[in-house]
Amino acid sequence: MTQNRTLIFSGGNLGSWALKKIAPGDFLLGVDRGAYFLIENGISPDMAIGDFDSVTHSQLARIKEESKEYLSCDPVQKDETDTEMAFNWALQRKPGEIILLGVLGDRFDHSLANIHLLAKALQEGVPCCIVDEKNEIFLIKDQAIIKKDQFTQISLLPLTQQVTGITLTGFQYPLYNATLVVGHSLGISNVLSGETGKIELASGLLLIIKSKD
Known part of the structure; x- marks a missing residue:
């Protein structure tokens, strides 16, 4: 199992500030539109996960082609948000740390649910924080x-x-x-x-x- 950091790029608020968080050796996990954000900025995600209902057909084609690994799910028949699904996938790899980016945005229900993911990481003993341009949140x-x-x-x-x-x-x-x-x-x-x-x-x-x- 890897012990490096995993950076999860979800589909909320992202910008150039998020790219500055990337360090050599980080595992980059793109969630739905977060995967396309990385590709738009010339970065190939190590893994792309989601139902990809927030990207166009041409954008999805690029995600499939330019991501090192790709995992999709049905947008309706699922019990987890895309971010939680990606988060659980990352937890199973036992990373040294998880940093959540693009998990805060206009949908307050999703933002609050993503904050609750910090409790799951704490229970598993994996350091985890949420970062955006003006906030850093941990538990x-x-x-x-x-x-x-x-x-x-x-x-x-x-x-x-x-x-x-x-x-x-x-x-x-x-x-x-x-x-x-x-x-x-x-x-x-x-x-x-x-x-x-x-x-x-x-x-x-x-x-x-x-x-x-």
Whole structure:
């Protein structure tokens, strides 16, 4: 099984920023229109997966021809979104990390479902994050070290009904043994006070959303 990073390019918001995330050795998985995005930019996906109902016949022909591997499914007779299907395929390969790109967009239901995929990766012990031009999102169940970068705002939101024992060090607005519950915005828009910050928690699943305006 491979231990390299897998970058999943789905059909949501994508741009030149996404191409900059690619590093040598990455496994590139294109999902539906995300596969065509890579091909349009001169990159052959290692794998293309989806029902391909969001591309034209000529675009699909290029995807089939220029992808190293290709896997299609029926657009109706399926129980998973294209992104979840690709995500599950990637998880089975046991990659060192999964980065989800183009999984946020105009369809909020799909965006929220894709955020929930972070819980599945956490359960499987595979590091995973969602990245777009202005956000980086990941999920923790114990602790994380946050380093200062281009994302200046750091928000904490519970993915479970409540998250307990939250302690923040190195942040402008520290917390000690705090509890966040669904429907409370206490964790929104914090900032680092130095070069690094630490987030610790006792129970629950906590979304970390790094963002910039």
